[in-house]
Amino acid sequence: MYPRIKASALKSSPILAAVLLAACGGGGGDSSSEGPTSAKANSSADLPPGAYYTVINYDSGGSDEAVTFLSSSGKFVTAVDSPDITIGTLKFGSDNSITGTGTDVFYTTSWETSSGSVSGSIQAKGNATLTATAPGYESTVTLEREDDYSDRGVTLAEVSDTYSMTASGSTTTITIAADGSLTGSDTSGCVYNGQLTIPDTDYNVFEVSFKASNCGGSDGELRNGQYSGLGAYDPEKDEVQFLGSDGEVAAAFLGTRT
Incomplete structure (x- = not known):
């Protein structure tokens, strides 16, 4: 909401189709930027997940x-x-x-x-x-x-599988297990380990946290770090989509089921 880079994103389905997602790299910090962990629901006009x-x-x-x-x-x-x-x-x-x-x-x-x-x-x-x-x-x-x-809901059983994304000459592969554990790697040498959590299966949104380590290339040190973010599952495209940050750099994954 405080953007410096301008890009058009069309209102469409899948929801992220027109957002210019790519492999953004990872960050150097080991702590994520988080605020309070709960929000009070409104009794009149709610803002659902x-x-x-x-x-x-x-x-x-x-x-x-x-x-x-x-x-x-x-x-x-x-x-x-x-x-x-x-x-x-x-x-x-x-x-x-x-x-x-x-x-x-x-x-x-x-x-x-x-x-x-x-x-x-x-x-x-x-x-x-x-x-x-x-x-x-x-x-x-x-x-x-x-x-x-948003209201189609999502479960761990539905999203558990392996997904792959190729962008900027690098391929990233992520596997989500039935218990929500997340593992993966990319062709630069990065190794990913983390967790996907679904706070409420009635809504198509999940929380994700993961650590990136062992990243190679000239920006490898920048890409190592601990990330947190949010995402969703698109059944029409068989895609898992999530966005996150370690508080210093941004990361995005738009992966198709393999």
């Missing part, structure tokens, strides 16, 4: 379309472009108010971050308007839930 079509209007002019994943824990990830995601946490008040924090992780000539706050309100079930503020920056963000995509 799932995928949200997102429009960002900048105070300096112009706008972008993006996608946001929201978990039942209150964690969210917004993606404008593969090297530009915002990860944070939202909390909901009984008066339909929304507050939260987030960190934008983006790449220009090097990886940078910008942290700020989020405030706003739920306008109707599945729709919200937010203001994202960071030092020297402000934007107005609208969220519109993709109900069909």
Whole structure:
């Protein structure tokens, strides 16, 4: 929600089809950027977990379309472009108010971050308007839930398998076991170990955490780190999709079942 790189993302299914996802590399830190671990549900107009079509209007002019994943824990990830995601946490008040924090992780000539706050309100079930503020920056963000995509639900039994993605000349393979454990590697030498968790199987959104180690190449040290993020399963494409960060760099995976 604090983007620096502009890219168009169309409202479509699969939800991530028009977001320019690629192998973003990994980060150097060993801690993830997380806020509070729970969000209070509203008693009137709720903002359910799932995928949200997102429009960002900048105070300096112009706008972008993006996608946001929201978990039942209150964690969210917004993606404008593969090297530009915002990860944070939202909390909901009984008066339909929304507050939260987030960190934008983006790449220009090097990886940078910008942290700020989020405030706003739920306008109707599945729709919200937010203001994202960071030092020297402000934007107005609208969220519109993709109900069909989000309400199909997801289970570990459904997603457990091996998935592969090839981007920027590198192939990444991830295996999700029946207990949610995540393992994988890529052709640069990176080894991935982590966990996929589904907070509520009624909604098509999951949380993921993993460690990247042993990464090779000139940027290998940058790609080693501990990541956390959110994702979803697209049954039409047989794809697992997730976005994450270690608080210093961004990572994205859009893998097809092998």
